[in-house]
Amino acid sequence: MSKEDIGITVSKKDNFSEWYTQVVLKAKLADYAPVKGLIVLRPDGYSIWESLRGRFDKKFEKNGIKNGFLPILIPESLLGKEQKHFAGFNPEVFWVTHSGTNKIGDRLALRPTSETLAYTMYSKWIQSWRDLPLKINFWNTALRAEIKATKPFLRTSEFLWQEGHTVHATQEEAEKEVMKILEIYKKTVEEELAIPVITGKKSEKEKFVGAVYTTTMESIMPDGKALQMGTSHFLGQNFSKPFEVKFADKDNVEHFAWQTSWGISWRLIGAMIMVHGDDKGLVLPPNVAPIQVLIVPIYKNDEGKKSVLSKVEEIRKILEIKKIRVYVDDREGLSPGYKFNDGELKGIPLRIEIGPKDIEKESIVIAKRHNREKSNLDFSEIETIVTILDEIQKEMLVNAKNQANANSIDISDFVEFKSKIEKGGFFNAPWCGRVECEEKIKEETGADIRVLPFGSDDTNQKCIYCSQESVSVPVFARGY
Template sequence: MGRESVGISVSKKEDFSEWYTQVVLKAKLADYAPVKGLIVLRPDGYSIWESLKSTFDKKFAQNGIRNGFLPVLIPESLLGKEKKHFAGFNPEVFWVTHSGDNEVGDRLALRPTSETLAYTLYAKWIKSWRDLPLKINFWNTALRAEIKATKPFLRTSEFLWQEGHTVHSTEEEAREEVKKILEIYKNTVEEELAIPVVIGKKSEKEKFVGAVYTTTMESIMPDGKALQMGTSHFLGQNFSKPFEVKFADRDNVEHFAWQTSWGVSWRLIGAMIMVHGDDKGLVLPPKVAPIQVVIVPIYNSDEDKLRVMQKVEGIKEELESTSIRVHIDDRNELSPGYKFNDWEMKGVPLRIEIGPKDIQQQKVVLAKRYNKEKIDLILKDIEKVDLILKEIQKNMLKNAREQAERNTIEISEYTEFKEKMEKGGFFNAAWCGKQVCEDKIKEETGADIRVIPFDREKRYSKCIYCKEPSSMIPIFARGY
């Protein structure tokens, strides 16, 4: 009894959407807030975010990027300065119309993104080529009113993210920056979260409103839908002109600057849950797990307890000396079986079980979360835990990659495309580049162009829709 109400009550395979929501809530990553579309991050969820944040911060710093802070309110007059940008975001902006009892003249937007505010300030700060490049990243939240059904981490009206905004004196340097950032994103997501991504460009239709072009990384989820994992935009001079981000070059001629902007959000956490989780709950990659190893002591008498706990403390110290994050589950009132299930729900990568029998044999039992494997480890080999965690991290990426590959297909017949799209997946299909075809495909199959992979930008074939000559093979999929 009780099993159903404590654990996940549906299987990942049969009801993916319900499964996802239950994992988020029951693993205590997040909870719903009293306002539609808003969620609350709990400590277990927030530490995953903190872990990602610290990795990104290190990599950004190595690339000469520093952190700053921007306020949340942006006057309408600023937001509207770049026309297309404004038109794109306007339908989902939250507006502040009053300050206290007084109506404000120029309505204030709760930032849907900060380009317009940042660049107003950049225009003040940048005078000379000596001020460039200017590279600032902002960790904050963005607000975009979601009318559609919301999902924790994947679609919420407020989300945690970082938005980076850089300014360069040359076009080449800005384009290079866009690329560098996307590489940082890809490496981090694959190495930390063990999720494989495909990088490339967005189509004209799908690019960031106001950008010259958008580069993106996309991943496929186990239900066959695509998730945008992060974007890095080349803004050209589209913003520097209306916002007058200008600098005097070495020859004392004034030029408009070249800009980039880029961001990843807590969607990454949602992706991690979907890709790695199973019917027992969350499965965390060791690198981002708040607790990497949980020790469950087993005993049934006071003398046993004493002996076991002594051993357990020793193991903990030894593991911590190699910077492993260890937790001892010393809750006295719960049975070992309950604890096993509890930590599996929370996704802790490795569990150590140790009881009187183990002490007698000078060993412990190791249980790996991601593949449910249970093995014995001789006590004096305890330092191998570090290696095992590394191996888990590696295998999780490998498994995810294999799964992604199984869900990716080459396709050249439109009828087959339509038919198979019902089941989802990444479809490599040729495209002529015309938006009419892109629109028709979206209308008839629900799939859009997720990404045009960099290595498939110059592949010549026939458009899947109109059969006219095509010059690229994008990935089509239904998205989140």
């Protein structure tokens, strides 16, 4: 590896896939595990996850959702109880067949998702209307054997996620919950990760196996491909019936309950990398950055070192009182330039440079990561860094929105659709609502219906494929 290779060696524009992998590895977010399709999360990567998790937990808690923990093994007999669900997941289930040298009769699945296990428990816990609603969230991992090419965070055979499972007395309440969760997801992703999303429903073909319907949030990546950012499912009574999740109502009549399930995964980290990163490496939104401010002290000799470092300490204290996460890079034997590049590779949102010249002028140099702008800031204005970080966070969302808009088009001609899909993008195209057309479009273009955005019903147009009357204008795209 030459010196240049410490950093990112390909441009995001020319080789997106390679660029992405390099950022993940070189920014030390994750590394490949010795088993195909699995990755190891390193502290910088895990810290982002923890931070995101904290933001979600706060909102879940406000909504009356508590955290629990489920074991990882599910007996086949349970997993198979809801047949469509089982058929959907079976091809990618890892099975545990032995305990030590003994063969296990009812083999055990490493959970691909936990509906069947959770609802087995729920049926024990719920007897009365007084037990409802029951709202539990689980932070864990799920395992799905990926045959397709894997990619850190985006497609791995084991992934970190949360799966929430709620139970309600009425259909109306359950459906409200589905929407409430989707709103929490959208808000959190936009506010914390600075990634705009489009929310709506999945088509019948793309919905979660076992759900009545699936709501989703989708984002467009810079390479024009769509990424599913999170889903919230209305399960109706599809699971409560086979799993006997039922309760006695006030009138003492027994009813099957209404259920929801929903999840987001560390894919969100992958999305964040893709949307914000650049040729210098990772770019982190301040809200989730493990380190928000990097301070690089610059000095020529011991005397300069002393005065610079004491000033640095002063600044650090001011920032820490303001609850800003600060790291002083006082590593010996490394040049400032090295430290600048290192901080940029890791995506630290704001860098402070302070040397003898600055002490003299009573100011510091600040460099913003997201637009790489440098400017001066007086000692007396250090506290405004709180506001600056806030502005960065907002600017990143605006930039991402512009990027997403530039990648979305309204389209009503299939020939044009086919010719333009190669370059990627979100295509808003009218559709008749029939699965045959959906399948044909997928077959001929590789694009599927990512989302039927809320409010996209439209009967005044012609289906882009069959020209029959449209029912809506979904977002078509090729996906990850």
